[in-house]
Amino acid sequence: MTKFPLSLTLVSTEAGETKVDVLRKIAAVSQTIGLTESKTLLFEALQAREASGNTMIAEDFALPHIESAVVKKSGIVLVRGEKVLWQGTLQAKTIFAILMKTDETTAVKQAVIRLMKCFAYEENLQFIAEKSKEEIEAFLLNQRG
Structure with a gap:
């Protein structure tokens, strides 16, 4: 495998956006790039x-993740930029949304498990929060867990 099996799309937050705004943005971008056919149903699944x-999962870092029939193609939407009030008084500056279809292959599920393990290390979260899309894609490919 020469490429991480999930596509990575990078999106920015803007000042004043809320958690609901960000979840709507994730859903809308996901529809635009073909991860879902319905941004409304995906938004509802993310809210649920x-x-x-x-x-x-850490200061400034949220990891919304779902496995749902509304997801037609698995992928990652990485949202970074302005801080967003995420949970109670906690703010997220990096939101790493993993969207998985329900009938995903074992190989992709194993890649996601390896990816999730890398989130245990603060330096990995920092890397994802700061680096370019290309650097993050290379990093994801190298996760051996």
């Missing part, structure tokens, strides 16, 4: 996931 538990 957020309601089921906190997705903040």
Whole structure:
């Protein structure tokens, strides 16, 4: 495998955006790039996931992730920029949304598991928060977990 099996799309937050705005943006971008056919259903799935538990994994870093039939092609939407009030009083500056289709292959699921393990290390979160799309894609490919 010469490429990480999930596409990575980079999006920016703007001053004044809320968590709901960011989730809507993730859903809209996902529809535009073909990860879902319905931004409305994906937005609802993301909101339901957020309601089921906190997705903040570190200071300034949120990891919303879903596995859903509304996702037609698995992918990652990385949102960075202005801080967004995410959970209670916690703010997120980097939002790493992993969107998985329900019938994803074992190889892709294993790649996502390796990716999730890398989030245990602060230096990896910092890298994702700061580096270019190309550098992050190379980093993701090298996660051996």
